[in-house]
Amino acid sequence: MRLKSYKSFIFLFLLILTKILVFCYFTRLISGLIESTIEEKLVKPTLTKPPRKKISELVTVLIREFEQHENDITLTSHSFVNLFATMELFIIYDELPYPPPDIMLNNNTSPNIKFVKLSPELRTNFADSYPISKIRTKYVLIVPDSTRLTSRQSLQTMVQKLSSNPGSIVVTVVNNHKNNLSCLRMNINLREWTLKYDLIKSMICDGVSGKHVMLLETETLKKVSNAFLLPFPHSLYLQTASLDLKVNIIKGLSFHEGKPLFRSHHAQWKQKQTEALRIKKLYNIFKIKQVKRETGLTEWYGCSKETSRCFGTVLDSMPSYLYDKRWTPPCCISNLRKTAKHVFGILEESGIRYWLEAGSLLGAMRSGDILPWDHDVDIGFIREDLNRCEWLKKAKSRSVVDTKGFLWEKATEGNFYRVHFSKTNKIHVNLFPFYSKNGTMARDSWYTTHKNMEFPENFLHPMSSIDFVGRNVPSPNNIRDFLELKFGKGSIEIPEYPDPSKLKFP
Structure with a gap:
């Protein structure tokens, strides 16, 4: 009887010991798993997508294409600021518009609108007068004078198009009853001092003519020699075409004509004369002497009987x-x-x-x-x-x-x-x-x-x-x-x- 009781005791002891060992093993295992999980969380934090940036954080608006004597930059600026309250907008000019526009006189009401003067002045360093150094966004929207934006979606569409075609330029027409865009191929031959335009039926161009807005990367502006030369944007297309950067046209967006400008015959004549002088100066800067237009007309911007020849002294038969x-x-x-x-x-x-x-x-x-x-x-x-x-x-x-x-x-x-x-x-x-x-x-x-x-x-x-x-x-x-x-x-x-x-x- 005692032997049987002793055997039962031994068996019960071994059973309890086994359960204790099993409990300790599983406790240790679970503890290790918990510590491993905690360590893994500390070493490898959970990956989450960065918050999506707002359009106003991606895009800066520039207005370069306007005249001193007659412009609509106040209402054009407010058209964008009213839709994107925190978006920065730069108005770039060579000489102070006079009389000063309302937006310049009341600039405190629109702190995100900034004026940048390009022409050099005493006591103004280069960095302070160079617009590109002030741009903090990835993209730049360049807008002609007297333009209205009526839908946020239009700008979002342009950003999506450019993000899928980086290194290009995206443009769309400023809609009115008569405005259309012409797609141009620009053949620049620096060795022969010539520029040739061809009109092509395509949505991908070297440059466009007609009133339009353009979206491009800020880095693209940094690649060209002088981004804001007048006449604009013609000067910019010359420079981007020489770098083989392409322009993509998209249709159906909500950019519209604003206040009508240059309605009198005198204003139109003055504008035409101003553009002709700017074109002549531009081609002189880039050393273009012969231009063949898409219309077939050949224009000369070099020397004539009344001017000096285009080169100086010849030394050892080498001009x-x-x-x-x-x-x-x-x-x-x-x-x-x-x-x-x-x-x-x-x-x-x-x-x-x-x-x-x-x-x-x-x-x-x-x-x-x-x-x-x-x-x-x-x-x-x-x-x-x-x-x-x-x-x-x-x-x-x-x-x-x-x-x-x-x-x-x-x-x-x-x-x-x-x-x-x-x-x-x-x-x-x-x-x-x-x-x-x-x-x-x-x-x-x-x-x-x-x-x-x-x-x-x-x-x-x-x-x-x-x-x-x-x-x-x-x-x-x-x-x-x-x-x-x-x-x-x-x-x-x-x-x-x-x-x-x-x-x-x-």
Whole structure:
């Protein structure tokens, strides 16, 4: 009996001990899990999405496109501030609008509206007058004068479009009964100083014409050389197109025309004159001399008979524009063609034996025209014929302007002659006198700017001819041999600048 009782005791003891061990194990396990969970929460906090930013925290509004003498910037500004009370709005100007608009006089009522003057002033540092440095948002909405926004959703739509196409520009029309946007392709050739517009049927462009608003990233404004040049936004599209940034047009948004501006004939005339002056200044800044409009019209913004030529002194036959990686300005090439044709006509009327020389003959062989980087035209003639031409004869003793306004004179750096486009514009044709000496056509006296001028006389017996600047002119025979004698083997096929050691052909 006692043995049985003892066995029961042992069994009960072992059972209780087992339960205690199991309880301790599970207690320890649960405790570990709890500590692990707490540690995990401390080390890896719960990830939550950042709060969505308001439109007013993403976008700054800029007004640049307005006139001093007549504008609607007060109501335009309030149109945006009334919908987005905390949105910052910058009004950018060159000179103080006068009379000052109401919004400037009562600026305390709209603290988020700020005026930024671009033109430099004493005691104003660059950072304080540079609008982009003041922008704290990711996007910038640029609004033309007399525009109204009637729906928040329109701006949200533009932001969504730009966020899905970063690095681009989003635009939409300012609606009125006659306003439409034209999509333009802009071909800028800096080397040739030219700009060509083409009208295209697309929603993706290099630039647009017509009244519109644009949304772009603040970083895009930082990429261009001068974001707020006038006329605006034309100046900005020139710069963004050169960086290959595209414009996306979207339709159906709630931007509308505000107060009608420039209703009188005088105001319209004044506005047209102002725009023309701004365009001329803009193209001068960016060194654009020839513009081909989408209408087919060609506009010139370079030199003329009444102005100086587009480049300065030429050193060692190298004009300065070559170092700027440009070729001869197209206006200079055009004026040089006119001068050359005029000189050809005078020489033929006078009975002077002449021929195309040096780099001009090289250009004629390559393309029938002046070399695209050349700054003059070279002509050789027989010295004994000089007195047959009244203008050359007069030029021996003094400069003389002929009946067409071209200036004839003897060169100061050698015994040869020049015919300039005009007394003011010194783009010119060189006339080199040669004479026969022991079977060689020798140059008359010395030249410091032209080398390798002499050649065997048989190249002129008989003479040949070649097309040049749109007409047929005399030339030496065996032109290839003549040019390779002067410039080396393969000179026709392999183009070189006057001094290839200084600049390589691009």
